[in-house]
Amino acid sequence: MSQLKITFLGTSGSMPTPQRGSSSVVMRRGRKLIMFDCGEGTQRQMTRAHIGFQRPMKILISHMHGDHVLGLPGMLQSMSLLGREKPLHIYGPVGLVDYVKAFSESLGGPGFPVILYEIQEQGIIYDSDFYHILAIKAIHRSTAWSYVFIEKPRPGRFYxxxxxxxxxxxxxxxxxxxxxxxxxxxxxxxxxxxVTGPIRPGRKIVYSGDTAPNPELVKVSRNADLLIHEATFMEELDDRAAEDGHTTAAQAAKLAREADVDKLVLTHISSRYPDPEMVRNEAQEYFDNVIIAEDLMEIDVSLK
Structure with a gap:
């Protein structure tokens, strides 16, 4: 089974800061890449993380707000300059096709195939012999999706x-x-x-994108190895979080506890919280295994 490594390329909420870039997380499974969101500056963070532009790749866009998609034009331009030939698959909400078409017409289209998928309904958006990807409708001000990566079960240990x-x-x-x-x-x-032991489960990674607390996400996150959840606000601004379609650190921790996940990583951290320990402390009142994402932080997700 392939190694699974998660790299947090951008962890800021709404806009980049001196310490944090705009939203993007990339998952490496063997040589293949799955990217969640592509905010401004993502391609530079990829070079800093020594992640190549030529690998087989899927990009999953949660929603069409600028801090989650403004990195796409530059990334596609750089891939063209570097001579990419492999197809690039991009999934996202309605509006993705028009957006990519607009910047491709003004900047010049990429010199490699770009296959776009506008998600119309909740469910499996990709399936292979090794894993599948679910899209779950998020609760946000615009159409938004959360994503769940689920590996297929493995045969039991061989004797x-x-x-x-x-x-x-x-x-x-x-x-x-x-x-x-x-x-x-x-x-x-x-x-x-x-001649083998019990079937062993594959790994499950959940990416919330921008969303208010979502009961549907609790269901699909059950027993996840890693839940990557936004925490734009702390509890003193829970009214603002509800109004804007976001989640507080405490709410994300309660969701992680209810779903019985192994590890919770909080991201989309607002610049109003310069000390991330404040955010982590609030979350740990409800769930112990909490990490605050930092740019270029890496997490290896081991097999069970």
């Missing part, structure tokens, strides 16, 4: 002694058993579950 005892010789047949297949040898059929 060579059991395979030998059942007469299966070491080699390609063992590989098939480890992948969950049944094999036939000397007219005997051996099933994977005879």
């Amino acid at each position: 060579p002694d059991k395979a030998r005892a059942l007469g299966v010789p070491e080699g390609k047949l063992w590989g098939r058993l480890q992948r969950g297949e049944s094999v036939t040898y000397n007219d005997d059929t051996v099933h994977s579950d005879q």
Whole structure:
């Protein structure tokens, strides 16, 4: 199973600050990239994080506010200059196609395929043999989506002694058993579950984007390895958070507790909170395993 590394490229709310760039998080699974939002300055942060522009890549845009999409024109221009040929897949709300078309016409279209998907309804937006991605309707001032990355379950741990005892010789047949297949040898059929342990779950990563507290997000976040949730406000401004379609640190922590996630990372931190410990302390009143995202912070998500 591929390594899963999360890099926080931009962690500020609404606008960049001297310490924080505009919203963007990138996930590396093997050599492939999945990016959540692409705020202003994202491409520079990618170079600082030593993440190449030529890799297979999907970009998931939560909504069409500037602090989440203004990095797209520059990134596509740089990819063209660097000779990218691989297709780039971009998912987002209605309005994405018009936006990309407008800046491509004024700046010159990219020299590689850009495939755009405007999400119309909640559900699976991408599915492969290894993982799928869900879009969940967020609660915000404009149409917005939260995203859930879910790896497919893995076969259980393989026990060579059991395979030998059942007469299966070491080699390609063992590989098939480890992948969950049944094999036939000397007219005997051996099933994977005879030589492996219980099926093991894949990893689950949840990205809230901008949203007010959302019961639907609690449901899909159940037992997630990592919940990346916005925390634009603290509790003293909970009325403002509700009005603007945002979440307080305390509310995000309560959501994490209810969903029983392993780890909560708070991002989209407002410049009104220069000391991030204030935000973390509020959240930890309700959920222990809280991290405040910082630009270029990395988290490895291990297999269970």
